[in-house]
Amino acid sequence: MSILTDLQERSPAGVLQVGALDDGKPLMRVAPQALPQIAGAAKELGFAHLACITGVDYPDEHEIEVIYNLYNYDQRENLVLKARTSRDEARLPSVSGVWRAALFLERETYDLLGVRFEGHPDLKRILLPEPWVGHPLRKDYEMNRQQFVSKGPQGEDVVSFDPQEGW
Amino acid sequence: MAAYQPYTLEAHPEQSDWITLNMGPQHPSTHGVLRLILQLDGEMVRQVEPVIGYLHRSMEKMAENVRYPHFIIECDRADYMANYHYEAAYVRAVEEVAGIAPTPRAQFIRTICLEFDRIQSHLVWLGTYGLDLGALNAFWYGFREREKILDLLQELTGVRMHPNYFRFGGIKADLTPDFERKALALCDLVERKADEYEDFLSRSDTFVMRTQGVGPMPREMAIDWGVTGPNARASGLDFDLRRDEPYFAYGELDFEVPVRTEGDCYARYVVRMEEVRQSVRLIRQALDQLPQGPIIPAGLEKGYQFLVHPTGEHYAHVEEPRGEIGIYLVGDGSTFPYRVKMRSPCFQNLSVLPELMRDCLIADCVAINGSLDLVMGCVDR
Amino acid sequence: MSATRLIWYVAGSLGLLLIVTGIGGVFTYVFRKLFADFGQRLGPNRVGPYGVLQLVADGIKLFTKEDIVPARAERRGFLLAPYLTFIPAVLAFSPIPFGRGLLLIDVRVGLILIFAITALAPLGELMAGWASNNKYSMIGGLRAAAMDVSYEIPLLISALAVILLAGSTSTAQIVEKQAHLWYFLPQILGLFVFLVTIIGKVGVLPFDLPEAESELVTGYTTEYSGMRFAFFYLTVFANVFFIAAITVMLYFGGWLGPFGLNLPGPLSFIWFFAKAGLLVFVVFWIWNSLPRVRIDQFLNINWKLLFPLSLVNLVLTALLVLTGVIH
Numbered sequence: 001m002s003i004l005t006d007l008q009e010r011s012p013a014g015v016l017q018v019g020a021l022d023d024g025k026p027l028m029r030v031a032p033q034a035l036p037q038i039a040g041a042a043k044e045l046g047f048a049h050l051a052c053i054t055g056v057d058y059p060d061e062h063e064i065e066v067i068y069n070l071y072n073y074d075q076r077e078n079l080v081l082k083a084r085t086s087r088d089e090a091r092l093p094s095v096s097g098v099w100r101a102a103l104f105l106e107r108e109t110y111d112l113l114g115v116r117f118e119g120h121p122d123l124k125r126i127l128l129p130e131p132w133v134g135h136p137l138r139k140d141y142e143m144n145r146q147q148f149v150s151k152g153p154q155g156e157d158v159v160s161f162d163p164q165e166g167w
Numbered sequence: 168m169a170a171y172q173p174y175t176l177e178a179h180p181e182q183s184d185w186i187t188l189n190m191g192p193q194h195p196s197t198h199g200v201l202r203l204i205l206q207l208d209g210e211m212v213r214q215v216e217p218v219i220g221y222l223h224r225s226m227e228k229m230a231e232n233v234r235y236p237h238f239i240i241e242c243d244r245a246d247y248m249a250n251y252h253y254e255a256a257y258v259r260a261v262e263e264v265a266g267i268a269p270t271p272r273a274q275f276i277r278t279i280c281l282e283f284d285r286i287q288s289h290l291v292w293l294g295t296y297g298l299d300l301g302a303l304n305a306f307w308y309g310f311r312e313r314e315k316i317l318d319l320l321q322e323l324t325g326v327r328m329h330p331n332y333f334r335f336g337g338i339k340a341d342l343t344p345d346f347e348r349k350a351l352a353l354c355d356l357v358e359r360k361a362d363e364y365e366d367f368l369s370r371s372d373t374f375v376m377r378t379q380g381v382g383p384m385p386r387e388m389a390i391d392w393g394v395t396g397p398n399a400r401a402s403g404l405d406f407d408l409r410r411d412e413p414y415f416a417y418g419e420l421d422f423e424v425p426v427r428t429e430g431d432c433y434a435r436y437v438v439r440m441e442e443v444r445q446s447v448r449l450i451r452q453a454l455d456q457l458p459q460g461p462i463i464p465a466g467l468e469k470g471y472q473f474l475v476h477p478t479g480e481h482y483a484h485v486e487e488p489r490g491e492i493g494i495y496l497v498g499d500g501s502t503f504p505y506r507v508k509m510r511s512p513c514f515q516n517l518s519v520l521p522e523l524m525r526d527c528l529i530a531d532c533v534a535i536n537g538s539l540d541l542v543m544g545c546v547d548r
Numbered sequence: 549m550s551a552t553r554l555i556w557y558v559a560g561s562l563g564l565l566l567i568v569t570g571i572g573g574v575f576t577y578v579f580r581k582l583f584a585d586f587g588q589r590l591g592p593n594r595v596g597p598y599g600v601l602q603l604v605a606d607g608i609k610l611f612t613k614e615d616i617v618p619a620r621a622e623r624r625g626f627l628l629a630p631y632l633t634f635i636p637a638v639l640a641f642s643p644i645p646f647g648r649g650l651l652l653i654d655v656r657v658g659l660i661l662i663f664a665i666t667a668l669a670p671l672g673e674l675m676a677g678w679a680s681n682n683k684y685s686m687i688g689g690l691r692a693a694a695m696d697v698s699y700e701i702p703l704l705i706s707a708l709a710v711i712l713l714a715g716s717t718s719t720a721q722i723v724e725k726q727a728h729l730w731y732f733l734p735q736i737l738g739l740f741v742f743l744v745t746i747i748g749k750v751g752v753l754p755f756d757l758p759e760a761e762s763e764l765v766t767g768y769t770t771e772y773s774g775m776r777f778a779f780f781y782l783t784v785f786a787n788v789f790f791i792a793a794i795t796v797m798l799y800f801g802g803w804l805g806p807f808g809l810n811l812p813g814p815l816s817f818i819w820f821f822a823k824a825g826l827l828v829f830v831v832f833w834i835w836n837s838l839p840r841v842r843i844d845q846f847l848n849i850n851w852k853l854l855f856p857l858s859l860v861n862l863v864l865t866a867l868l869v870l871t872g873v874i875h
Binding site: 048051054055105112 | 220225227263264392393404406479480481482484491493497506508510515517518547548
Binding site: 188189207297303308311530531 | 583586587588589683684687691753754756757836837838839840841842843844845
């Protein structure tokens, strides 16, 4: 796990826990503030491919966990970074300055889970229309309400709830 | 690295005579419901903003509300041009978290299905790309062979699209008695026709003029923006999940990975045509080395699939015709998945589109959009 | 003007209109069957034997469609534009001799008249593009204007070479002067330039940028439906026939038969239509085989290839005429 020790050396305060995922991939839990620095260090070590940014909602622990899957094309190695943030004020620094692939992925995580990525140049909803209220992938999102999108007088998207349910 | 600056009208006051053209959700060549807001300066495109989400079906939310085997049916609707690959990624993720070892025969049959899927996806791409550029016959030629492949797969799985064929540990049904002979005949046909199609397009000076040098993507840009698959391989990234992180039966099969360095539309076309030939080679080898045996481990047939309750996290990836599909599965031991994140290759390929379309003509917009092979179902999920 | 001249003009005009429209209509069927053949398909084969009634079905469909004028379109321009493209397309046939003496207008400047009339075409396209109040249409209209105007020059210079050879601008004279030598032989270069430029001017693939279907939906005809769209559609096919007719007239001897085998009197139109039919087949063939060029490549081809070639052709022809090789 030399990658993990390398990264730990570069930013010892930011690393919360070092270990491995169930399938053996090196795993590193980082504190949110240290994320851009560790991301930059990882990229310098060769992890140029940001494969996936996953947000997982843990309402029991009042936290949202964001998982970064990284890959090194030259050495064929994996690395997984995890960062946790509170559910009510979900905020993480953006890594879009390190990997441009994060631009769309972070927008999607913001859209569906409500995690704000600070430093992202263009954080707005990507899959859902702009006026949508709520973040659907959260576990407490009300699925029984009807939400539909129609066109307003200027042709803009208007999201309204079921008239019986009210809004 | 310089910070990424998105385009805003306020930031560019000198462009008061640019027009905003909506290459809207309905357009003959956006290949699905993609809205591109083009800022045009005459015929030159200065800025592009893609707006997506018209086909968002909240698959990831659905995954948390249906049982594990049900999601196989749903996930192959994500990328409707490469159904088997999404199933493969999901099934692979569940198998690796739950610790199920698929049977060898099932691995080979899965590989054959995936490679036929790749060929038919590339043929659709070829047809629609030719049609976009004005070579009207390319459409008919591409779809003609695709019909035969779909007929063969229909014999195997029962449907042409959305097969629901993969299961945890194996596949649903074994090969039909005549499958091998028909598959080999089809391989020969596709190989011959691939030469014909390349002839039709590569030797057409107009096609080469329209695609060479258009939309160049340097290798660093491809890696940085997360582009994978033939788009990245045409830019010089020599990486293919089938060869470098083998799964299913790819570790035992021998094939080449086409790589080009120019990174323009023509290189992407050449890489895809070459991949069709390599797929044929893979299918022949797989049919040759097909082991006998059960297609699903004992104890996992039919209803027992619902007893699969994985606990743990895993990221499984598969090389789709468009790039790397990933499924990040978080399982908590219950009957429903806790979180299924679908890493979509077209989502990442689309994000690089504004960079490629800077300062090109409208005609090039169509060429570049087509060459990236976007399927909106995969982008929006 | 005497009564017979008047009757000739009126009847001839109606006849010309009917012939051109009829041929345009037949071409919609021929075009689809040929395309199907090139693509190893069947084409229309449901309506009538071999699908020949397809053009009737298409006509009925276009006739009975709702006539939609966009609310914010510039109404007068929108309504006028289809006629402004169709009428010059038909009118341009009037000096073309379909047979011995079978031409509507026999003037000394027939060829110049043809080019003057066809120069009106981009006006209609531009008007359609502008009046539709649609950005796609506008881009299509602008492209049409740019293309038509820039491709006129090599076209006219190639025609000028033919005028040099024939020593006259009268269309009837040009055909009669080819009695012993069809002009495509000394004018191979000119024929090539002429064919490419006139296909570019008319706007069929590979030069169909104004209505590039996969880029601009249908270009300047996007907002048109029903009978107005039918006019544009007919114009395209009338123009295809025009390409064939004028090329046959200038380079392939018009209504003359090969090796002096002319058909007598009014039957001479058979040779004309046979040769024009062959050329229409060639145009459809090219249409089906080649992808579309981009606008800057299109203009490049024009200014860097066709224009110099047409000048070279003109100089060579002038030399041929001066030295008396061709008289």
